[in-house]
Amino acid sequence: MQKSASVIASLDSLTSLATVADEMNYVMPIVDNSGIIDIKDGRHPVIEKILPSGSFVENDTYLDRNDNRLAIITGPNMAGKSTFMRQVALITLMAQIGSFVPASYAKIGVVDKIFTRVGASDDLSMGQSTFMVEMMEVASILKEATANSLVILDEIGRGTSTYDGLSIAWAVAEYICDKEKCGAKTLFATHYHELTSLEEKLEGVKNYSIAVREKGEDIIFLRKIVARWNR
Numbered sequence: 470m471q472k473s474a475s476v477i478a479s480l481d482s483l484t485s486l487a488t489v490a491d492e493m494n495y496v497m498p499i500v501d502n503s504g505i506i507d508i509k510d511g512r513h514p515v516i517e518k519i520l521p522s523g524s525f526v527e528n529d530t531y532l533d534r535n536d537n538r539l540a541i542i543t544g545p546n547m548a549g550k551s552t553f554m555r556q557v558a559l560i561t562l563m564a565q566i567g568s569f570v571p572a573s574y575a576k577i578g579v580v581d582k583i584f585t586r587v588g589a590s591d592d593l594s595m596g597q598s599t600f601m602v603e604m605m606e607v608a609s610i611l612k613e614a615t616a617n618s619l620v621i622l623d624e625i626g627r628g629t630s631t632y633d634g635l636s637i638a639w640a641v642a643e644y645i646c647d648k649e650k651c652g653a654k655t656l657f658a659t660h661y662h663e664l665t666s667l668e669e670k671l672e673g674v675k676n677y678s679i680a681v682r683e684k685g686e687d688i689i690f691l692r693k694i695v696a697r698w699n700r
Contacts, residue, residue, distance in 0.1 A: 486568045493517070495569035498560075499576040504617065506532040506561060506654060509574035513556035514563070517571065526692035527573075530557050532654040534616060537675055539646045541665060542658045542694065544679030549692040550658040551587060554621045557656060558583050561619055580619045580654070584610040587623040600628030604637075611644055616652040620645060623658045635661045646671050665697065 489495065493514070510527035517525040526549070531537055542550050560570045564577040586606050607625060614620055625641050626634030638661050645651045646667075657664075668674045676697040682689045 489514075490569035493571060495571050496573060496575060498564040498570050498572075500564050500579060501576070502579055503576070504534040504578040504654075505576055506530060506557070506578060506619070507574070507576040508557065508560055508570075508572050510572050511556055511560055511575070512571040513552055514559055514571045516552060516556075528553055528556075528692075528694045530694075532619075532656075533578075534652065534654070536673055538648075538652060538673035539642060539655045539657060539667075539671075540675050540677055541642070541667065542656060542677045542679075543660070543662055543665065543697065544658075545681070545688075545690070548679035548681070548690045549694075550679060551623055552692075553694055554623065554656045554658060555585075555587070558585060558619060558621050579617070581615060581617045582613065583619045583621070584614055584653075585621040585623075586610060586625065587621060598628070603628055607637075607641060611641065611651065614645065614651050614653040616648065618653040620653045620655040622655065624660065625657070626661070635663055638664060639667075642667055642674075643671065646673050648673075 508530040511530055512525050512527055532540065542553070544550055556571075560572060560575060561577055561580060562583060563570050564575060565579060570577075586603065603625070607622075610620060610622075622641070626637035628634070629637070638659055642657060642664060645653055645655050652673075665676045668676045677694050678697040680691040680693040680695045682691055
């Protein structure tokens with residue numbers, strides 16, 4: 470009975486993945502050891518199910534072990550930074566478990582681990598504030614991540630004073646980008662626009678932002694990740 474249950478569970482999982490792939494127009498990813506994450510027209514597999522059909526804004530992603538290791542993403546709150554980063558992590562994970570993925574093309578180099586530092590939480594019963602929890606999680610990522618890892622960092626350093634937070638975010642970005650110390654493929658969302666100067670200082674850093682459009686006195690978020698050029 471246990472063996473039969475195991476076989477049925479496997480079939481159920483594979484059938485579910487195949488059904489979703491067919492209904493949502495997923496594509497078969499290329500999975501190799503290139504160390505490259507190249508996604509065309511990527512979508513978030515959960516959020517696109519919630520939104521009206523065809524309304525989710527697709528985005529491309531390119532990360533590698535050389536000139537595109539660290540992508541710094543800036544933009545206003547609620548513009549779509551977190552959604553974009555999470556969809557990259559989900560597509561990478563889905564590809565590695567053998568699933569088709571929500572994109573028009575995907576080449577996913579195998580990663581050894583996926584690390585995320587997203588959202589705010591605390592453990593007050595253990596004497597840990599939101600800032601302390603964040604710092605402990607960041608420390609764990611810096612200790613465990615390798616050049617073959619994918620790291621998702623969202624607003625590092627926001628739980629303290631502005632300059633202290635900026636210093637922490639800057640140091641984390643420098644450490645992760647260093648091939649000798651880490652070199653992990655990283656998406657780094659931040660409100661510290663000072664970090665965009667790292668593109669000119671460190672090899673492997675690229676700047677991106679969320680496209681917006683002005684309409685009268687309002688600002689419309691276009692949900693599109695675009696390359697940012699510093700002036």
